[in-house]
Amino acid sequence: MTGEVRNIHDALASFTEHWQPRRLVSINDYDVKVVKVQGEFTWHSHPETDELFLVISGELVIQLRAGDVTLGPGDVYVVPRGVEHCPRADGEVAAILIEPQGTVNTGDTPSARTAQLRELD
Incomplete structure (x- = not known):
């Protein structure tokens, strides 16, 4: 996909x-992603990698055992x-989300929410 222009809003739509x-x-x-x-x-956790979240719209709470982190549009954690x-x-x-290729969304805790990475249509 190098050299190709992708629009975040079109992708989300x-x-x-x-x-x-x-x-x-x-x-x-x-x-x-x-x-x-x-x-x-x-x-869940990802024992081998960090995970970056960048919120485009809405409010996302990253629950942590040490306390919650709340992200709004434009926030990165x-x-x-x-x-x-x-x-x-x-x-x-x-x-x-920015993660190493092959990172499973549920990390070390497979569940009903475990998803195969999909390509955009």
């Missing part, structure tokens, strides 16, 4: 499913590798 990330682009060994979320996710967390959104949130 192309799907409606929650907790089903889509690859926007890849850079080196990382995927830049767009995702829509609503409700509570699964408590990095969950350090190995830190257990559980994203939650009371209303719909659009976000970008």
Whole structure:
């Protein structure tokens, strides 16, 4: 996908499913993903990697055992590798995730919310 212009808003408008990330682009060994979320996710961690959240719209709460982090549009937060967390959104949130290629959305805790990374249509 190098050399191709991708629009974040067009990408987000192309799907409606929650907790089903889509690859926007890849850079080196990382995927830049767009995702829509609503409700509570699964408590999990990523033992091998940090996870970056960038909120485009809505309000996202990253629940941590040490206390919650609340993100609004334009806010960025990095969950350090190995830190257990559980994203939650009371209303719909659009976000970008940046993670190494092959990172599973539920990390070390497979659940009904575990998703295969999808390509944009």
